[in-house]
Amino acid sequence: MGKVLRLGILLLLVSCGGGSNTAPRNLENACAILQERPRYEDAMKRAERRWGVPIHVQMATIYQESKFIGNAKTPHKYALGIIPMGRQSSAYGYSQALDGTWDDYVKATRSYGARRNKMDDAADFMGWYMDQSEKKLGLSKYDATSQYLAYHEGHTGYMRGSHQSKAWLMRVAAEVGQRAEMYQFQLASCGKL
Numbered sequence: 001m002g003k004v005l006r007l008g009i010l011l012l013l014v015s016c017g018g019g020s021n022t023a024p025r026n027l028e029n030a031c032a033i034l035q036e037r038p039r040y041e042d043a044m045k046r047a048e049r050r051w052g053v054p055i056h057v058q059m060a061t062i063y064q065e066s067k068f069i070g071n072a073k074t075p076h077k078y079a080l081g082i083i084p085m086g087r088q089s090s091a092y093g094y095s096q097a098l099d100g101t102w103d104d105y106v107k108a109t110r111s112y113g114a115r116r117n118k119m120d121d122a123a124d125f126m127g128w129y130m131d132q133s134e135k136k137l138g139l140s141k142y143d144a145t146s147q148y149l150a151y152h153e154g155h156t157g158y159m160r161g162s163h164q165s166k167a168w169l170m171r172v173a174a175e176v177g178q179r180a181e182m183y184q185f186q187l188a189s190c191g192k193l
Helices: 002-015 030-036 038-051 055-066 099-109 119-137 144-160 167-189
Strands: 076-079 083-087
Touching: 030 038, 030 055, 030 167, 038 055, 038 119, 055 119, 055 144, 055 167, 099 119, 119 144, 144 167
Parallel strands: none
Antiparallel strands: 076 083
16 A cells, blocks of 8 residues: 555656656647646746846747757767767756856856756746847847857857858757747737737
8 A cells, every 4th residue: 555655646746747857748839838838938927027038039949949848958979879978068958058157147146046957947047148148249139040049159159150150050040030930929819928
């Protein structure tokens, strides 16, 4: 009986966990995402109020970075195609923040308990980073394409123009911009903007 009770409690806790390690069912519809995960909406609205980054820009960037999977990590690197050599980078969580950038955020905002696998913290991080991109680079918080390029390359890389020689990255950033527009239209249609 003890094992059955423990298993039942474990299943209850897992089912109530909010699915932070799984993607929402319909990633093509912003309204469906927020309906399925209301805490995402709360977190992104707080980040929007604090940093001025619109929800649709946050959502499009999170989609590109992690597909809304809370414990997302970069793939492993392999030597000779078979020997595991660790991960491609330290990027982790919804926002795929690197260790050093996350540490900068924690220090700057005094968010010492923040975790990359919590949507509240990931949305706040993203808002903080994009606010810095506006201040340092003059990028509009509504320009998802340019914000994504600065997010991916870092502020210094963006200033150097490192993205301009990466056709694949320019294509991905354009897709982020298109997804942000799609999400904005959807959010307006369901009264979330």
